[in-house]
Amino acid sequence: MNNKKMLYEEVSRQILAVLANEDNRIAQMATLACLLAQAFPENIWTGFYLVDPTTSDELVVGPYQGTLGCLRIPYGKGVCGVAAATRETQVIVDVHSFSGHIACDSRSASEIVIPIIDATGTLIAVLDIDNPLIGAFDNTDQLALEALTKAVFSR
Numbered sequence: 001m002n003n004k005k006m007l008y009e010e011v012s013r014q015i016l017a018v019l020a021n022e023d024n025r026i027a028q029m030a031t032l033a034c035l036l037a038q039a040f041p042e043n044i045w046t047g048f049y050l051v052d053p054t055t056s057d058e059l060v061v062g063p064y065q066g067t068l069g070c071l072r073i074p075y076g077k078g079v080c081g082v083a084a085a086t087r088e089t090q091v092i093v094d095v096h097s098f099s100g101h102i103a104c105d106s107r108s109a110s111e112i113v114i115p116i117i118d119a120t121g122t123l124i125a126v127l128d129i130d131n132p133l134i135g136a137f138d139n140t141d142q143l144a145l146e147a148l149t150k151a152v153f154s155r
Contacts, residue, residue, distance in 0.1 A: 008144035011039040012151070019152055025124065028152055030063035036129070037065035044107055045130040048116070049073055049080050051123055059084055062125060069128075070104040078102030083113035083126045089142050094134045105130060112137040114145045119154050 015035050019028055029048045037046040047064020057075040070078075075085040078101055083090045090113045095101045098111075108130040116125040127149055131137065 002140065004140050005144065007039055008140070008148070011035055012144065012148045015148065016151060025153075026063060029125065032127075032148070032152060033063050033065050040129075042133075042136070043129050043131050045069060045105060045128065048125045048127055049084075050125045051084070059126065064128075066130070067105050070102055073102065079111045079113050080126050080128050083115050084123060087115045087117065087123055089114050089146060091137050091139075091142055093137075095130075107132045109134045110136040112141050112145065114142075114149050116149050116153050124153065 015032055018031055018035070022028060022031070033047045037043065040046070045064065045066035047066065047069065048062035049059035050062040052058045052060045052072070059073045059075070059080055061069050061071050073081045075081050079090045079092050079095065079098060080102075090111070092098050092111045095103075095108055095111050110131045110133060112129050114127040115123055116127060118124050127145060129137070129145075
């Protein structure tokens with residue numbers, strides 16, 4: 001088992017233990033962003049973009065750890081908007097080769113975005129993580145983050 005997988009298993013146990021009796025979505029997102037950012041300090045942005053309930057096709061910044069993020073992202077625009085529109089995880093090896101990438105932080109070189117689906121099958125947010133190195137995210141990240149977010153937000 002690789003170190004990254006072991007680290008995800010450890011931080012996932014911590015997150016699930018802390019959130020065992022917490023149903024508030026903002027508290028869940030803030031805790032998840034905080035503990036993931038602490039576990040993976042090389043990432044420069046870890047957080048959520050929430051589905052804006054006042055529009056039908058836009059995300060608004062939610063709880064996060066990192067520098068200033070984009071405040072709003074339309075569905076289909078940038079990595080987060082594509083993840084929201086398709087409801088599919090986006091693992092981007094090099095954001096500079098991603099057509100329509102939105103550079104909220106110019107240091108970002110790779111990105112992973114996980115759509116957050118609640119127990120009713122409704123998209124409620126996306127989890128966005130940025131790293132300053134090309135190729136920082138892989139299948140290990142995708143599987144671990146999808147399992148963690150499903151465990152937290154699909155109950």
